[in-house]
Amino acid sequence: MDFRCSDGAVWRDALASYQTRVESLSLAKTDLVRLDDFYTKQLPLLLRQRNPTPYISKPELSTLMQWKLTRGKWRPRLMDFVSSLNEPQVQSASERAFQSLPDIxxxxxxxxxxxxxxxxxxxxxxxxYAPEIAPFMSDEAMVAAIGSSKDYTLKQYLIFAEKLQTKAKELSMGGDLFTPSDVERALWSSSVGAKLQALPSQENPKASSKTNAKRKRQR
Structure with missing residues (x-):
């Protein structure tokens, strides 16, 4: 999907297919459905319930890292780093971060x-915690929005976040409410869908699963 597209229906369709893309990838990436459910549904509720000072716990950060690496590129060393952190460190840093918003x-x-x-x-x-302000810096959305996913710096993230914030406002003018995080998920879903369609059937987890099921019925 072209990031410049201003057709809200196209973006809604891409966003609506997000769960399907997650399920398709989960055939090759074990636990992605469970991890994505935690990240998109459970974690936001947990964070917002912690008033007046919200924070993320170390176990939650660890699961978030698993989600990030499973949904994208696996980098086991990052899991080792997170495992070495202690609970007070994680709580304190996340409290300060959440209190700093909307200063991304x-x-x-x-x-x-x-x-x-x-x-x-x-x-x-x-x-x-704040999907209406800060989108996730996924490789797929980075490529779509700014043409590259190789620069994981704060400066690059701020450029990326501003573009997704602007796009969310543009799409919301049509009557639907889009957050920057909705825009990121739509871009990720579109990118993953295109990659899955481009794969030969034997390399496409979903297609292979359907083929195998058909063969079993024919036996």
Whole structure:
């Protein structure tokens, strides 16, 4: 999907297919459905229930990291770094980050004091708490919005976040409410869908599953 597209229906369709894409990938990436359910549904509720000072716990950050790596590129060293953190460190940094919003730059800076937490992981934490402000810095959305996913710096994230915020406002003018996080999920869904369609059937997890099921019925 072209990031410049202003047709809300196209974006709604891409966003609506998000769960289907997750399920398709889960055939090859075990636990993605469970992890995505935690990240998109359970974690936001947990964070918002912690008033007046919200924070993310170390176990929650660890599961978030699993989600991020399973949904994207697996980097086991990052899991090791997060495992080495202690609970007070994680709570304190995340409290300061959430209190810094809507200043995304400051919030990212607070979270990246944690070893193993770069701007991309920090953006995932912020997106879970404030999807109306901070989108997750996924490779797929980065490529669509700014043409590259190789620069995981704060400066690059701020450029990316501003573009998704602007796009969310543009799409919301049509009557539907889009958040920057909705825009990211739509871009991710569109990218994954295109990649799955381009794969030969034997390499497409969903297509292979359907083929195998058909063969079993024919036996």
């Amino acid at each position: 730059s400051k919030a990212i800076t607070e979270l990246t004091t944690l070893k193993g937490v770069g701007p991309a992981t920090a953006s995932a934490v912020l997106a879970a």
